[in-house]
Amino acid sequence: MKNEFSVVGKSVPRIDAYDKVTGRARYCRDLKLEGMLHAKLLRSPYPHARVKALDVSRAKSHPAVKAIATIEEVPKVVGYWWNLRTEKGMKKMFMQDNVVRFVGDPVLGVAAEDEDSAEEALSMILVQYEQLPPVFDPVESMKDQTIKIHERGNIAFHVLKEYGDIEKGFREADFVIENRFVTSKQKHATIEPIGSCIADYSPSGKLSVYSSTQLPHWSRMYLAGALGLPSSNVRIIKPYTGGAFGGRCGLIHGLELMCCHLSKKAGRPVKMSFTRKEDFEATEGRHPFLVELRTGFTKEGILTANSIKIVMDVGAYATHYIGVIADALSTGVGLYRIPHVKFEGYCVYTNKSLNGAFRGYGNPQMNFAQESQMDIVAEKLGMDPIELRLKNYRGAGEIDPVFNEKILSCGLKECLFQGAEKIRWKKKSRRSSRRGKIRKGVGMSCLMHGTGARFGLPDPASAIVLINADGSVSLETAAADDGQGNKTGLVQIAAEELGIDWRKISVSDTDTDTTPLDGGTHGSRQTYCGGIAVRKAAAQAKKSVLVFASKHLNTPQNRLDIREGVIYDTKRPSLNISLADLMRKIQIEDLSLCEQIIGAATGVAPSMPPTYGAHFAEVEVDTETGGVRVLRLVGAFDVGKAINPAHIEGQIAGGEVMGIGYALTEGLVIENGKVMNSNFADYRIPRSCDIPRIDAVIVESHEPTGPFGAKGIGEATMIGTASAIANAIYDAVGVRMKELPITQEKILVALQSFNPP
Amino acid sequence: MKPFFKPKAYFRPGSLGKAVELLSNFGDRAKVLAGGTDLLVQKPSGAECLIDIADLGLEYIKEHENGVEIGAATTVRSIGVSGSLSSEPYLVLRDAACALGTPTIRNMATIGGNICNASPAADLPLALMVLGASLTIMGPAGKREVNIGEFFENIGGKNIQADELLLSINIPASRGRCGTSFQKLRHHQTSIDIAIVNVAARMTCEKQACVKASIALGAVAPTPIYARKAEALLGKKRPNAAIIQEAASAASEEVNPIDDVRGSKWYRKKMAAVLVRRALEESSRRCGIWPE
Amino acid sequence: MARVNIKIKVNGKLQELGVEAHETLLDTLRERLGLLAAKYGCGDGECGACTVLVEGNATLSCLTLAAHVDGKDIETIEGLEQGSHLHPLQESFVEQGAIQCGYCTPGMIMSAKALLDKDADPSEEKVRRAISNNLCRCTGYEKPVKAILEAARRMRGEK
Structure with missing residues (x-):
């Protein structure tokens, strides 16, 4: 396997590393356009209110103020690219009214010559609110008939699916256990705060938007739809992006559309950048879940039935809700071979800032519940948790019940074996000595996560490969790189397919005017979906090259190949021509030709292959304070094929650390609609000195539909970290933590009731 | 609405006289700027002018016969690495300095700032309290001394007038054998957070007995406080596990914390006992007495 | 508003500037000197994206007033390369x-x-x-x- 490829499987440096390491990389916040105005939002101080009257006269007379756009003029986005499919869906994608539904909901925007003036102008605006009763708890919100957050009620979506016969499943069980799990509102906490864009609405009708969106093409369609423009008149330019993780997976509430309206009014470019506080208080987070599980199993450890009930807190407006609950469904039902499953989910509005896409997309919440439950099952049976998983997981060759598709690759078993080996599971697990003030424990969890969105959503990818006269290659793709390095991976895929040096390939900037349709960077999809498109486009270009080479070398095309930039006869390698020489000839030298080789591909990937993985954690718990130290983490993931192993390792370490935060410290605290921890002092993401050594184990199962066997990785890496840590805490001190984040105070409370003094 | 932090003037006096003159002219419209790590986070909207004390020669750690004198503008980093503070009783101050923020914050933050910001959860004041430090404050009428224990008043309040400037912190040399300890509880132990609870302790021992104990706690009351009842329990006895536990429990009864986003009242009270016990155990060990 | 005149050395180059009293070093670097590598991440000194060196010490430029570093030596990542050689x-x-x-x-x-x-x-x-x-x-x-x-x-x- 080792020398099968020339550049696939190698940790080549990132193509953007030089820009980033020298400070040359420009992010949205670094950009300035000629004549640019600066915008600020007036945000609601109330969790639920109607804007009765707005007096903007004083602000308007401020000499630096150039435009004001109010809540009644600027629509709110309430949907995602599912809506784009139909005319009706498009109409439902936007709403406009004068109600604010969370503390921080925008009331209006002001564009002024500078940020300070915009801020000053905001203080001159008088708003008359009619306060409406708020509801914050999703369970209350579901029941409440008096408070309506949206006209059609507080339940945005309800799903009920049954596989098999759940009652039969429970009858077949020797044991049935029931547990309830609660998860927190995690924030993406990208280091470049969410929310920065420049809109330049030219009076000619062309709109250019600089935005760090993960979805350049969908965002183009959203804006075109909302503003009544042809898509071709909307151009999204994506500069470098300081992390996304789902936080930029759509238009940002109150950002792009506001800037577009202000720019149209003022006739000048308008920039708006949220502060960190605004990021924390008014942009999307991870949906908090309440999960009730009822699981039946035999004494041999075979799962017979699982009833899953979820109440999901959507927040004030619903964007990604259906997709998120569907992902919880597909992983909650798909990972284990349980014959009888019932899944019921409620997506409920509350008067809190909205929730949306976030690395894992419903899966980390589901996983925390399910993998904690699995640990409880194993404990009940006195069975090793790994053995329980091995008995029940659904592997290659089996049919995924949710999508009714055959699983083609599954390296979960290898992940379990190799991960266990690395953390020395056999030696460390079930020490259960549980003595002393400081106690150690280990825990593990499993996961699966589909790559891309093939079976649920429009999921296109496209690429254009242009071979230049000097043999270099321009790759045009809208596969947005938010920092993962997927552009480098795509270059490797193109180089491998073309048989040239990866350094000879340059990738376009992400700009919808010059790159073809792409479904965006989400769902761990770019290496897989983007990679398939790039590989196809490269193969097509290569084929065209070989047609010309065949004529030129006077040898049959099927005997030709390209290696290290040289086209050669595989039977007689001395018969060859460099790609550069051939390209010069056909593009420039031969006046009768003047052709450029262009390979193009577009379409949807054939599948949505699940990535599998296992997390292992070793922790130490201080029984006097409840404090947890994570001593070691091992993440083992089946990525099909590692196109760039260093990138995979980077994703694993980054995901595991984000998972530590999710497990132990992260969660917005919202009291009466107000965020109490809107800064990094009180919303704690892990720091370099807080975390242990993280071992990445890469398993390659070879996904037959993937480019060179690859499937996704980005999201999988954080999905089971919290459950592994929770299980390790149980192993250490014998208390089952069912609510995230597992703060030390909660552990101490649990320890005291478990072991009264 | 976000308050505006837009001081119109910036002064950087070169002498104490000039500094005090500026302070008396501007009164509470002026803000003293030292390291900036609190001021620039708080961005007080009423500040009309800033008085930067960088050029007043207040950055020093001086050892003398009667103890150690530290200039108010000395950075927390300097305190953490100072050779003058590398033996008892000063270890508590050094340890508190090393527990404050990150290395980067410590490069900037000053001891004077940490005191004058008067946060109930501040680290250095606790160490200074058990060390019996006094503060030299200069105002229009000249200098005055105030015991650090009498400096803090209510939350954020302090015994310093708008026209006064903190010049130095004076720590008396210890009489007798001393052991000290600084304990700070943060979220899951390793983070670099603000304390949920913090504790400084000091024991002075003769032979195998504790002759004097001092315990200060932070983040458990509107100001840093002494645990006087707990201190009294330790006097004239050989510190052992039972006595230490008794003192720790007493300390926990003396505190009056609040519920906030960092921890509940219940948790803070519990943790006060744990931290006081740990602080006393370490102090005792550093005195050369192992409380079994 | 009264300007404060300062002289700072940034990446070896002397800069004489008139800054505002409340202006942070981060704003001076980004807005006046066009040095955009130091970033805004939180404005509270907690994320460190704005870190530069002042007299060789790591310093949070969002919590440092430009006036405060008058006369000081400042280094940003833009000054790390030596000719075409990376540090x-x-x-x-x-x-x-x-x-x-x-x-x-x-x-x-x-x-x-x-x-x-x-x-x-x-x-x-x-x-x-x-x-x-x-x-x-x-x-x-x-x-x-x-x-x-x-x-x-x-x-x-x-x-």
């Missing part, structure tokens, strides 16, 4: 794959430089502490820490 820290960040989104990178490298300039052979723990004011959401710190240790080896002339 060993930059080189090693590139080679070790220590960069993802790159937003925290300039600040993190400057914190690391402050450490390595004073301590040629730091332990891993010391490295982790030195960059503990630099939040990174992408890398999990694993590769940046390795890159800093590798750069230290290179700067010591090993390998």
